[in-house]
Amino acid sequence: ETGVTQSPTHLIKTRGQQVTLRCSSQSGHNTVSWYQQALGQGPQFIFQYYREEENGRGNFPPRFSGLQFPNYSSELNVNALELDDSALYLCASSLAKQGPRYNEQFFGPGTRLTVL
């Protein structure tokens, strides 16, 4: 059983560009969440997808968008990058047996995004 994987590991972009980050969920998991973690802080919830539908969103602007595919892999897209978007982006997958509120989340290693 493979764990959660993310690509790329590191990424450098310039202000105004667009970026796509990818996540492959743990086998059998049907829920994926994305988080942004600034240096020295706890992660901040961006959004969650359950069976290909967004079912929860944190306090992030619309230029942060996502997709979940039928094989439960996922993408995070960020448009019009700003300097403050520099952070570690974490993907977490889970199996919602009782519904997505109860499930234990398993995290990937993250993508370190630097915006210059």
Place this chain on the structure above:
Amino acid sequence: KQEVTQIPAALSVPEGENLVLNCSFTDSAIYNLQWFRQDPGKGLTSLLLIQSSQREQTSGRLNASLDKSSGRSTLYIAASQPGDSATYLCAVRNGNYQLIWGAGTKLIIKP
């Protein structure tokens, strides 16, 4: 608005000591609470998950407790080892599916 606080922000103890990390939250209407460790530059490893109906969970040398009424959780680490050095984060899950996180406690175990 749910807020999660972890005290202390950093802790350094000699190897072999038992220690307690604290997590407090302001809204007791949670579904579960999860403890994680994060090694420098790496992702998060789930340590223990406590559902709102539970009081504690144990895994090896780790024991986590939950007191919803007082908005507190503790992570107890027995017989600490240098390999336990990491940042420990707690997170609570609210009704809107979010995990709300503390800023973490950076733990250093001195050999």
